[in-house]
Amino acid sequence: MIDLIGILCLSLGVFFVFTGSLGVSRFKDVYLRLQASSKSITFGLGFLMVGIALLVSQGEVAAKAALAILFQFLTAPIAAQTLARAALVKGQKPLTMADESPEG
Amino acid sequence: MESQLLDLVLPWLIGALVVCLVLVFVRFVLGPTQLDRLAAFEAATLVLLCLAGLVGLWVETVWFFDFILVLSLVGFLSTVAVANYIEGSENDD
Numbered sequence: 582m583i584d585l586i587g588i589l590c591l592s593l594g595v596f597f598v599f600t601g602s603l604g605v606s607r608f609k610d611v612y613l614r615l616q617a618s619s620k621s622i623t624f625g626l627g628f629l630m631v632g633i634a635l636l637v638s639q640g641e642v643a644a645k646a647a648l649a650i651l652f653q654f655l656t657a658p659i660a661a662q663t664l665a666r667a668a669l670v671k672g673q674k675p676l677t678m679a680d681e682s683p684e685g
Numbered sequence: 686m687e688s689q690l691l692d693l694v695l696p697w698l699i700g701a702l703v704v705c706l707v708l709v710f711v712r713f714v715l716g717p718t719q720l721d722r723l724a725a726f727e728a729a730t731l732v733l734l735c736l737a738g739l740v741g742l743w744v745e746t747v748w749f750f751d752f753i754l755v756l757s758l759v760g761f762l763s764t765v766a767v768a769n770y771i772e773g774s775e776n777d778d
Contacts, residue, residue: 588694591739595698598735602705605728606712611720614712618728622735629735633742636691645750649734649757656761660727663765667772668720 583635590632597625610676611668619661623653695743702736719771723764730760 601624604617627650634646709732713725734753741749 584688584691588691591698592694594735595701595739598732599701599705602708602728602732605725606708611718611724614721614724614728618724618731622728622731626731626735629738633738636742637747639747642747642750645754649750649753652754653731653734653757656757657731660761660764660768663768663772664720664724664727667768668718670772671718671720673718673720 583638587632587635590628590635594625594628594630594632597621597628599625601625611673612665612675615661615664619657623657626650626653691742695739699736699739699743702732702739705732706736720768723767723771727760727764730756730764734760 598621601617601621604621605614608614608617630646630650634643637643706729709725709729713722713729716722716725734756737749737752737756741747741752
């Protein structure tokens with residue numbers, strides 16, 4: 582039963598990673614691509630780590646999976662925000678926002 | 686029973702992640718600016734983390750989690766460093 586839930590988590594994670602990669606490949610703007618990368622792929626990575634921890638079912642692996650999820654969820658917004666600020670400073674306009682001056 | 690199901694499902698999941706890596710790499714090649722390429726690089730790092738987890742599950746080892754932790758750290762630091770470098774650089778592309 583736990584194996585079945587783990588396989589379900591793995592499939593959901595791969596689905597979210599696939600949609601995120603499709604967004605990174607197909608979206609029209611740097612900011613949209615950053616959103617696909619930092620939200621969808623990170624969410625899929627979390628599902629994958631939960632699935633792997635359920636399937637392996639060792640305490641050490643579960644602790645390391647929790648650490649990987651925590652670290653990724655902490656650092657993905659910081660990296661995306663740094664990239665978006667660099668894009669805004671370099672003068673790329675977002676598609677839906679007309680006039681925004683870059684600050685900070 | 687469930688282990689047989691896992692053996693049945695896992696190659697398809699790994700193949701789907703390889704397709705994801707190809708999609709991200711398409712953006713890495715096409716991307717008009719350096720920041721597009723950097724965003725694609727960060728996405729490729731994340732997809733590679735997922736791929737490392739699934740391949741570690743496939744060959745039934747445990748050491749891949751150290752690889753995942755170190756790769757996530759290195760990917761985050763390199764992304765932030767290169768983004769700050771591009772933000773401070775002079776040329777507009």
